[in-house]
Amino acid sequence: MSYDQAEKLRNQLAPHKTAKTIAICSGKGGVGKSNFTLNFSIKLAKEKHRILVFDLDVGMGNIDLLLGMQTEHSIADVLNNRISIQDAIVKSDYGVDYVPGGSGMRDFLELDQHKKAVFYQGLERTLREYDYVLFDMGAGVTETALFFIMAADECFIVTTPEPTSITDAYGMIKHILLNQADMPIYTILNRSRNNKDGQNILNNFHTVIHRFLDGEAQALGFIPEDGNVMKAVMNQKPYTILYPKTKASKAVDSILQTYVNQNSEPLRKSGSFIERIKHFMER
Numbered sequence: 001m002s003y004d005q006a007e008k009l010r011n012q013l014a015p016h017k018t019a020k021t022i023a024i025c026s027g028k029g030g031v032g033k034s035n036f037t038l039n040f041s042i043k044l045a046k047e048k049h050r051i052l053v054f055d056l057d058v059g060m061g062n063i064d065l066l067l068g069m070q071t072e073h074s075i076a077d078v079l080n081n082r083i084s085i086q087d088a089i090v091k092s093d094y095g096v097d098y099v100p101g102g103s104g105m106r107d108f109l110e111l112d113q114h115k116k117a118v119f120y121q122g123l124e125r126t127l128r129e130y131d132y133v134l135f136d137m138g139a140g141v142t143e144t145a146l147f148f149i150m151a152a153d154e155c156f157i158v159t160t161p162e163p164t165s166i167t168d169a170y171g172m173i174k175h176i177l178l179n180q181a182d183m184p185i186y187t188i189l190n191r192s193r194n195n196k197d198g199q200n201i202l203n204n205f206h207t208v209i210h211r212f213l214d215g216e217a218q219a220l221g222f223i224p225e226d227g228n229v230m231k232a233v234m235n236q237k238p239y240t241i242l243y244p245k246t247k248a249s250k251a252v253d254s255i256l257q258t259y260v261n262q263n264s265e266p267l268r269k270s271g272s273f274i275e276r277i278k279h280f281m282e283r
Contacts, residue, residue, distance in 0.1 A: 019052070019130040021273045023152035025176075026159065027168025029139035032190045033158040034062035035233065036223070037136040038096070039240040039249070043256045045095030049131040052089065055101030056148065057138045063098050068236030074102030078122070081115050085122040094241060097130075108144045109281075116281070124274045140168075141175050150180045151277035157217070160191045161201050170208065177215040182270070185215070186262075188255060189222035198222030220258050223251040 026033040034057060045051045054075065055063040064071055073088045078099070088099050111119070127133060135152060137145050149155055155176060159169035169187070176183055187205065192198030202219045209217050226248035232239035240249040270276060 018124075018127045018272060019050075019133040020154070021127070021133050021135065021152040022154045022156060023135045023137055023149040024156045024158065025137045025145075025149060025172060026139050026157065026165075027170070027172040028165055031139075031158050031160045031165055032223075032229075033057075033139070034136050035066060035229065035239070036158050036188060036190060036252075037134055038063060038066050039238050039252050040256065041096045041132075041134055042094045042238055042240050043252055044132055047256075047260075050129065051096045052126065052130045052133045053096060053098040054133065054135045055098060056135050056145070057101050062101065063136065064100050066233065066236065066238065067092055069100075071100045074100040076102035079108060079111060079115065079119060081118050085119075085126045089126075094238060101136075108147075120274055120278065127273060141172065146175075146179065147277055147280045149176060150183070150280050151273050152183075153273065154184045154186065156186050156188060156220070158188045158190055159205075161189065161193065161197065166201070166205060170205070173209060173215075173217060174213055177213055181215060183215075185217040186220045186259065187217055188220050191225045192222040193225060195222075195224070198224065218262055220262075221251065221255040223248050223255070 024033060024037045034055070037053060041051045041053050053063060056075065063069075069090065069092070071090050073083055075088065077083045078085050078088050085099065089097050090100060091097050135148050137149060141149075157169050157172055159165045173185055173187075176185065187202065189198050189202050189205075192201065199222065202222060206217060206219055209215075224247045226239075226246055228243040228246040229239045229248050232242045235242060239246065240252055243249055271279070
């Protein structure tokens with residue numbers, strides 16, 4: 001038996017490890033959620049993890065834009081069974097793979113049972129090939145988005161200091177906990193004016209969550225306002241790559257470290273991602 005054959009056999013006999021799934025959400029648009037998702041993913045990849053990002057921000061294709069990529073296919077082609085998930089995956093230059101966004105998520109609930117079954121099979125196979133799969137959700141809560149959020153192992157909420165953004169983030173957390181009380185939730189404050197301001201806003205936000213919601217959330221930290229972030233966007237390069245020493249990049253490093261220190265095995269006991277999303281879709 002050759003080495004390759006032996007390796008293949010060991011992989012077949014070994015228990016199937018599946019990726020940790022994280023839904024990254026925001027209560028409103030324009031908070032920098034997709035940019036955070038990309039740069040956090042790059043930092044995870046540097047820790048020798050295999051990373052896949054699904055761009056589920058309907059119609060926006062933000063990950064493409066942030067990377068300066070032009071891609072032939074999108075999640076819409078996968079949902080309509082024109083190509084497999086594996087064929088839709090794009091490999092970036094930064095150790096992060098992604099599936100480009102598209103308008104097809106709007107029609108997810110209308111897919112027939114065969115198309116859903118093919119999608120689930122492809123997704124289950126894909127989850128075995130990565131350590132982390134991050135879903136970059138659209139702003140707010142649509143019915144389709146809620147299925148993916150509730151099925152994920154964890155949920156990140158990205159907000160900014162503006163009162164409307166904080167209010168919408170609170171509403172988002174409330175909505176998630178009402179539907180899935182055991183969901184581990186983490187918060188990130190983007191574009192804080194300074195360290196003191198960012199810490200105060202996060203502390204006050206979590207005091208309100210603890211007092212008024214029947215659930216908990218953990219603060220991962222804040223990212224300061226940083227002009228180099230917009231420069232990187234204009235250059236269509238991730239800011240953690242183009243400006244690794246800038247304030248925002250260092251903040252993402254800190255957020256990753258906090259996440260790693262706080263994180264253990266997923267707290268949820270109610271089946272796998274695939275089992276959960278099937279359950280939510282069919283109930």
